[in-house]
Amino acid sequence: MKSAASHPIRSASGFGVFGPVGSGPVLTRENPANTAETVGELRTNTVEEVDAIVRSAETAQRVWSRQSIQQRIDQLLSAADAVGETTAELSVVLARELGKPVADSAGEMGFAAAFTRYVTDHAEHVLATTYLDDAAGRVQVDRVPFGVVAAVVPWNAPLILASLKVGPALVSGNSIVVKPSPLAPFAVTAALEAMAGALPAGVLSVVHGEAAVGQALVGHSRVRKVAFTGGEAVGRSVLATTAQHITPAVMELGGNDAALVCEDSVFDDTFIEGMIFGALLTSGQVCMAAKRLYVPQSRMDEFVDRFVEVARRVLVCGDPLNPAVTVGPLVSAVQVAKVSGLVAEAASAGATVTPLGTLTSEFDPERGYFLQPTLVVAENSMAIVQTEQFGPTVPVVGYRRLDQAIGWANDSDLGLASSVWSSDEDHAFAVAQRLEAGTTFINCHNRAGMSLRVPFGGVKRSGFGREFGEAGIAEYSQTHAIHLPGTIRDGQGSARLYPQG
Structure with a gap:
């Protein structure tokens, strides 16, 4: 049985402000960090x-x-x-x-x-x-x-x-x-x-x-x-x-956003932190998160080592009310099962799976919907690359030619966002113009790339x-539109004329 939170929320739908008070079934929401705790309940609306x-x-x-x-x-x-x-x-x-x-x-x-x-x-x-x-x-x-x-x-x-x-x-x-x-x-x-x-x-x-x-x-x-x-x-x-x-x-x-890392990139802490949080903010449950990383094959070992090293410091997994925590639980058991299944399938197909981050004492998969973040060195054909994971895992794929990476990035029915990472700003913009996405970020991804003034939305599906x-x-x-044609105003028009002006 679920226990009540110290301050559970109990409300009627609409709070008496938005319209008729709900008379439908009661909706109860558990705390995903502690599923024995009820966050609150409200009455839903009828049709x-x-x-x-x-x-x-x-x-x-x-x-x-x-x-x-x-x-x-x-x-x-x-x-x-x-x-x-x-x-x-x-x-x-x-x-x-x-x-x-x-x-x-x-x-x-x-x-x-x-x-x-x-x-x-x-x-x-x-x-x-x-x-x-x-x-x-x-x-x-x-x-x-x-x-x-x-x-x-x-x-x-x-x-x-x-x-x-x-x-x-x-x-x-x-x-x-x-x-x-x-x-x-x-x-x-x-x-x-x-x-x-x-x-x-x-x-x-x-x-x-x-x-x-x-x-x-x-x-x-x-x-x-x-x-x-x-x-x-x-x-x-x-x-x-x-x-x-x-x-x-x-x-x-949805989106299955590709992040293209160019050969000239410098893998300093700022760069790697940008990639980590570009992929794993909100435990990866973000539509415009980086969901597949394309890295030059010649630099894969260096990239993976740096990614794991920096993640150990910046990814702190546990209770979201802990101010030190940067990765909380997933929203539901369904999400945990989906993401875990993709990671397990990739591992069985030969991918290398590396756990990421530091786990606090509050990180307890038996208590909440917790899943440790992972970096998966994968092949482009694997389901974990081709599927929007929507969880704390990110696949990285090595490419041999930039054209190959661009082709892989565009070979998707989805086209929400993407990113290009390079030390050469002009080169990054040139590569970005070849990507099929509603938005392409440069040297950032996810929330760091958003601006109130920049339009955002998808292409394709x-x-x-x-x-x-x-x-x-x-x-x-x-x-x-309200229109008075000049010919009509001047008394020279005809109802049979084609549009003028």
Whole structure:
């Protein structure tokens, strides 16, 4: 039987702010670092409640969209301040429900406020009406909201991935209904509650539940845009549902990111630490983590030795509430089994598996979902290289020619992110242009390569649409063009003429 935490979270879905109090089954979440401990519980929503919340959001959106951009900006700045005040408390909640080290969890909380402020700084430029008036005619192009946006966010970075959708949607005049993952519902819901307190009722809402609730949300006839971050299998299901109403979507799906190390690289501590955390932040459970490393065969031994040496110092595995810990548990037993299976399969096929890091006394696989990080010297054809592992293991493959490494990197159905590592910046950029990815980092990977101003999203089966940057704001509005042709205005036009100008 699970024991209660010292401060378990007990809440009704919606906290009385977001809409009808949930009357569905109770959702209970265990602490992945100590599965005998219950982090909290909440009531999920029924399909009927989802319908009521969406319709309430539609009503609220009509009023919200009539406010000026500056009015919306002012309220979102208040919302950013409100969520910023929750950082200390909710970073601990996030660490307990997700297993993310508490320092990283605090950073995620800070991101929610920072990105909202970025959105408010750039919204007027992105959403500005454009005008053209000349002999060819008069044109006015407004950017207008979609209406109700449905956002489905995963468990691995719930605050970040919700913020990337909430701020742009709201500043553009939409309302938004967010569905968090059942594996990490508490911190993100409490943060959104804080934001909602600074906004008109119904503009920002949350629903909770399993797949049926998600399907009811994204398939609702009054939802006008869907924003989804998650795996390809669920993404396919979401797209099949949105197709019933021709609902547009922005989809950020999985990645199997390649990191290409060039021959001229210097394997100093900064370089190696960048590669380690580029692969293993959040125990490797990050969509844009480096998931396969390509290193010159002539330098493989040197690279592996340095990787293992530095990892022993910087990877500290244990309880995420321990401030010294940099690698916590995985999110679930399912993830442990998947990653362990890939490592075991690679070892049986002849790969060399080297354990990484230092284990604290709290690291106890019998107590939590712990798995020691590993470096796997592998062949490119192995499943551990060709599969998105989403865990604390990273394969390294030796290449003999740079063209061979580029070919391997591009030989994937996925194309979220990639990286190039070189002492020659111009050479790195030239190599990056040959990679098939939505984003390519230079001499970094993962969180270190992200910027609020740089658009992020995938190519191929890693999705479509963009988050971050001004492109991420523009995703949540559409153009309305108003046009008076010059020939019509001058009385010289004909209904049968082809377009002019």
